[in-house]
Amino acid sequence: RDVDRWLGEPVRFVIVPPAAFVANKQGFPVLPKLYKALLLGLFKHKVQVILSVPQGGSGQEKPPDPQEGSEAAAIDICGPRLSYVARLFQSLPTLTAAQRFAHSHLDCLQAPLQPLADNLESETYELFETDPVKYAQYEEAVLAFLRERLAANRSPPFAIMVLGAGRGPLVAASLRAAKRAETAVSVWAVDKNPNAVHALRHRRRTEEAWSCVEVVAGDMRSWEAPRKADVIVSELLGSFGDNELSPECIDGAQRFLAEDGVCIPQSYTSSLQPVSAAALWADARGRSGSAELGGDPANLDMAYVVQFHRAFYPASGTKDCFTFKHPNWALESNDRHAELSFEAEADALVHGFAGYFDCELYGEARISIHPVRASEGMFSWFPMFFPLQVPVFMRRGETITIHIWRLHDAKKTWYEWALSEPAPSPAQNPGGRAWPIGLQ
Numbered sequence: 001r002d003v004d005r006w007l008g009e010p011v012r013f014v015i016v017p018p019a020a021f022v023a024n025k026q027g028f029p030v031l032p033k034l035y036k037a038l039l040l041g042l043f044k045h046k047v048q049v050i051l052s053v054p055q056g057g058s059g060q061e062k063p064p065d066p067q068e069g070s071e072a073a074a075i076d077i078c079g080p081r082l083s084y085v086a087r088l089f090q091s092l093p094t095l096t097a098a099q100r101f102a103h104s105h106l107d108c109l110q111a112p113l114q115p116l117a118d119n120l121e122s123e124t125y126e127l128f129e130t131d132p133v134k135y136a137q138y139e140e141a142v143l144a145f146l147r148e149r150l151a152a153n154r155s156p157p158f159a160i161m162v163l164g165a166g167r168g169p170l171v172a173a174s175l176r177a178a179k180r181a182e183t184a185v186s187v188w189a190v191d192k193n194p195n196a197v198h199a200l201r202h203r204r205r206t207e208e209a210w211s212c213v214e215v216v217a218g219d220m221r222s223w224e225a226p227r228k229a230d231v232i233v234s235e236l237l238g239s240f241g242d243n244e245l246s247p248e249c250i251d252g253a254q255r256f257l258a259e260d261g262v263c264i265p266q267s268y269t270s271s272l273q274p275v276s277a278a279a280l281w282a283d284a285r286g287r288s289g290s291a292e293l294g295g296d297p298a299n300l301d302m303a304y305v306v307q308f309h310r311a312f313y314p315a316s317g318t319k320d321c322f323t324f325k326h327p328n329w330a331l332e333s334n335d336r337h338a339e340l341s342f343e344a345e346a347d348a349l350v351h352g353f354a355g356y357f358d359c360e361l362y363g364e365a366r367i368s369i370h371p372v373r374a375s376e377g378m379f380s381w382f383p384m385f386f387p388l389q390v391p392v393f394m395r396r397g398e399t400i401t402i403h404i405w406r407l408h409d410a411k412k413t414w415y416e417w418a419l420s421e422p423a424p425s426p427a428q429n430p431g432g433r434a435w436p437i438g439l440q
Helices: 003-008 033-043 070-090 097-103 122-129 134-151 169-181 194-206 208-212 246-256 278-288 297-301
Strands: 013-016 048-051 158-163 185-191 213-217 229-234 257-264 267-275 319-325 336-343 348-362 365-368 384-394 399-408 412-421
Touching (some): 003 033, 013 033, 033 070, 048 070, 122 194, 134 257, 134 348, 158 169, 169 185, 169 229, 185 208, 194 213, 208 213, 229 246, 267 399, 278 348
Parallel strands (some): 013 048, 158 185, 158 229
Antiparallel strands (some): 267 319, 267 348, 348 365, 348 384, 399 412
16 A cells, blocks of 8 residues: 555656565566565556666676777666566556547546536537447436336336436437337426537437437426426536536436336436545646645545546545435435545545545436446546645544535525544535536
């Protein structure tokens, strides 16, 4: 764990001395498992490896003769070690499709989307629609629901209402599920984005399978549905689960859900863990023009979507934060508070917290970016980064405790977070002043 800390540092060069190598059974130089694993991890950070030449003739290798070509002599002496490091680099596995997609986004801070307040661009929709996992899982969820209804001798057609339909991938997934279940459905595709509505209407006119689809232009929270829905389907999740206002949107639309109707997704849970990420914190600080630079520190009170790369996690794992379940018939408040404590397993400078979500769609269908249960191959979401205004140094065995709140008023929802251990810190983003999530 102590060695792994280097994976969270902005390392550019690695010097490997001869003493780091040991001889294998055949007498060739190799690195011990610990250093081998570290070097493999650092290779992914595009480090330059420097093999140092023995000094003063100590060790088994003879130092280069100044009378000989020094470069050629050094290469000759380092040859076996150089070949080993080269083979180690070549042994890195080929990137998957999801890893290739994420490669250009590594350690790149992005402001979270606000699809309720802003209309997403066509390019954003197109990017999400290429995810090979998400919509397949939604299709399995709708299929499980339809087969369950058919097994209960319920009569079709079943009413499916797709809320936040975008350009139609959820509608298409629902229609594929109905075809597989060999049953009739009636689908309402609801979206407030004029550009998305135009795309939905085009598909309704040109695709035969969409003959049972009615396109609705409007806000799901104010739309008056013509009948009760058997199932509501939405993809309003953000990287922290609820940060794109899925709870508020589904609660506002559940009034047209039948008494025995279901929601897809059925539940989702956010989680957090401490992270050491010096480069990311410096990037956020630079964006904000931190206090010591004489600027506004507000951007350190924002959370960011980011594909963590140069990061080290000093605690043993994540802890669950907020859970939301649908339908929320009692309309219980979506405000939340969580207190989470983590014990450091290695000395580290904690720069903030990494956030994830885990979602149960329906039946066995799930989508997740949780480090342990992540949906393999899915790239629609990257984790969240909640930075600290002042990084906290922790020794092994010490505890760090974060308090995080989800709050709202008539116009916005927001998060606040603060530490109580190892020392209290002021609440960040108070009143949503730096990072409000608009409800209108």
